[in-house]
Amino acid sequence: MKKDVYKKIQFILFITFVANMLVAIFKIIIGIATKSTSITADAFTSVADGLSNVIAVLGIYFASKPEDEHHPYGHAKIETVASLLIGLFLAYTGIKVMMEAVDKIKNPVHPDITAVSIVVMIFTLIVNGFVSYYEQKKGEELGSSILVSDALHTRSDIYVTIGVLITLFLIKTGAPVILDSIASIIISLLIFKTAYDVFVENTNVLIDARVVDNELIKETVFKNYESVKEIHKIRSRGTQNNIFIDMHVQVDPDMNVRQSHTLMHDIERTIQKDINNNAHVIIHIEPYSGKDDNSI
Ligand SMILES: [Zn+2]
Ligand SMILES: [Zn+2]
Ligand SMILES: [Zn+2]
Structure with a gap:
């Protein structure tokens, strides 16, 4: 805040x-x-x-x-x-x-x-x-x-x-x-x-109860970023003044580090704009294998 x-x-x-x-x-x-x-x-x-x-x-x-x-x-x-x-x-x-x-x-x-x-x-x-x-x-x-x-x-x-x-x-x-x-x-x-x-x-x-609906996060990201193939392990906690969100995002396995880093920052800004201005977003990036693989 x-x-x-x-x-x-x-x-x-x-x-x-x-x-x-x-x-x-x-x-x-x-x-x-x-x-x-x-x-x-x-x-x-x-x-x-x-x-x-x-x-x-x-x-x-x-x-x-x-x-x-x-x-x-x-x-x-x-x-x-x-x-x-x-x-x-x-x-x-x-x-x-x-x-x-x-x-x-x-x-x-x-x-x-x-x-x-x-x-x-x-x-x-x-x-x-x-x-x-x-x-x-x-x-x-x-x-x-x-x-x-x-x-x-x-x-x-x-x-x-x-x-x-x-x-x-x-x-x-x-x-x-x-x-x-x-x-x-x-x-x-x-x-x-x-x-x-x-x-x-x-x-x-x-006790870190969820503060943002997971479906809302998925919807917001998918709507804005075609390069995001799957999202899982979404977590959110904190107060409306100070929200921490983390999640796993799957992208094309050949996307390079520079591109994926820019994408992660763009996603954070979109979440701040569309969901909550006080959100801190940490994203774990994974290669998309054609199906949503929760084990990675
Ligand atoms: Zn201190
Ligand atoms: Zn960065
Ligand atoms: Zn994962």
Whole structure:
């Protein structure tokens, strides 16, 4: 990934961090004023959002370091590790919300809900909604898994705030206080689901799951290069920012080294243009014997 892309990601994360901390401060003040434990729990999830932004910035910093003697494949997977840490924060947030809900069943407290507290909560909801949308859109544009997983995290915080607002409204119109806890438990399950998704996605990167469809690679190469007779042992791994592809390509046995070398570089450029700009392609060249021979 290019340096200016990392700079952009860091800037987006900084904006997100400021917004999350602002939202957290508002929620803490409202939580104390209304004596509502669910608002305080909600504030805690915003603090966790802010902390995960800090981890993400550190992850990006290490990922942008160029390759060196000890890390010849670069340092991009530090981003994957940072994403897994965000997943851990999500799981922790889920546990906190769940514990808060159970505690409220055992010790019910009637919150003192005012119009001002509702307005402030709606304001934080709008801020979070905008930040999550902005972060996900930019993350998809820049192909950054760290921004997308952080946007999912911020979105889980929106579910928390919506749940809190609905229960506060219901309690204000006379519903039993236990509704607050039931809603909180549902919200914690949503947070666990998001944490699970982040874990699966980033664990797949760590165990080198395939990232490009083999048929797409074959199709792209065959379409552009008549001199390629067969392709096999295609492998791809990495993240959308940093893909490694290797494969065996069979050509006319009499093609000379200069011609085949030019062909290999052309194939790499075509894959970068048509499939992913961040692809590194290594090709093992073989003589074509009239049939696709997987044994060579
Ligand atoms: Zn290094
Ligand atoms: Zn070369
Ligand atoms: Zn082979």
